[in-house]
Amino acid sequence: MKICFILPAIYPLVTGGAEIFNYYLINKLSETQKVSYIGLDDLHNPQINFFKLIRIKPTKFFFPLQILLKIIRYRKNFDIIHVSFMRGHFFHWLIYPILNLIWEIKYFITIHDGNTSISKPKWIYYSLFKRAHNIVCVSKNMKEKYSKITQRQTIYIPPLIPFTTCDLSVSFLKDKYHLPESSKIFIYVGSLKPLKNPKTILDGFLRITNELIKYNSFVVIAGGGELEEKLIELVKENRMEDRIRIIGKVNYEQICEIYKIANFYIISSFYEGTSISLLEAMSNSLPIIAANSPGITDILIDNYNCLLFNPNSSEDLSNKVIKLLKDPQFCVKISKNVHHDFVNKFSYSNMIQDYLNLFYSSIYHNN
DSSP states (O other): OEEEEEEOOTTTTSSHHHHHHEEEEEEEHTTTTTEEEEEESSOOTTTTTEEEEOOOHHHHHHHHHHHHHHHHGGGGGEEEEEEEOOOHHHHHHHHHHHHHHOOOOOEEEOOOOOTTOOOHHHHHHHHHHOOOOOEEEEEEEHHHHHHHHHHHEEEEOOOOOOOOOOOOOOHHHHHHTTTTOOOEEEEEEEEEEEGGOOOHHHHHHTHHHEEEEEEEEEEEEEESSSSHHHHHHHHHTTTTTTEEEEEEEOGGHHHHHHHHHEEEEEEESSSSSSSSSHHHHTTTTTEEEEEEOOTTTTTTTTTTTTTTEOOTTHHHHHHHHHHHHHHHHHHHHHHHHHHHHHHHHOOOOHHHHHHHHHHHHHHHOOO
């Protein structure tokens, strides 16, 4: 099959979950399929045919125009186009129905951002979804939402990547990150932006500084974004720089080190598709404290494989942290359950095969 991916942003240029997922998906598929890629950043993979976009402002018009012209010019090189649906200007979503209507070019959509609203002009979005040969959603919550919006069948496939393990010892890593060897570590891995709600994590831990000291516990926040400077300032104001470490962006190749030193994982988002960092925490059997939010509760069950908290309540988060610190037997229970669920419900090889099957059906069969 000849598959063309449209990815203006991709890892390592951008370190969001969707960008990391697409990076691994496109590289994996290139092992067995003829893969092309239209985007900004060369992946330096000789098996992938790269068509470069030029950054010309206003990009909301010139990116789609470049994509349209490249697809028309090289359309005989593609059996199908793969499009990642996230926030974007409506002009970008207009080109795919046009390509399908005039040149009968097939396209396949994966929806990564269920929090994206269908804005005006709505007919463009309805046309985009109507003419797509398949629509994949990365969470069950998203699948229900877009099945109603599009009035057609959508398919749930979780966004897995080949999680790596770290061969370095915990002792070595704690020394590397200047953490006491006997300490207990809470981690947050993700963007520092309002939707991810990291301030509630800080507020929650700042309420229980005495407990952090008592239980020799530390917080490591790995990620960057628009809230990073404000959060660092908040930690400094409370003189908690030693206990709460905001370490900024970490290359994905090194993120396994953060999971290796962790004893607990926290996710605080108001909304998620299916969080890759959450899935990685599950694969590492970490006890999880999670916001009671759409997308997260598709996967996690309170008091079975996690503790859920109200994402608007730092006090509720504090209470859940204290419960895990005080009850190691409960931690063992949810750790076993979260690992059991990951092993039995999520398979990278199955996910790749699901995508291949859908590409095949999109190319060789009707909708």
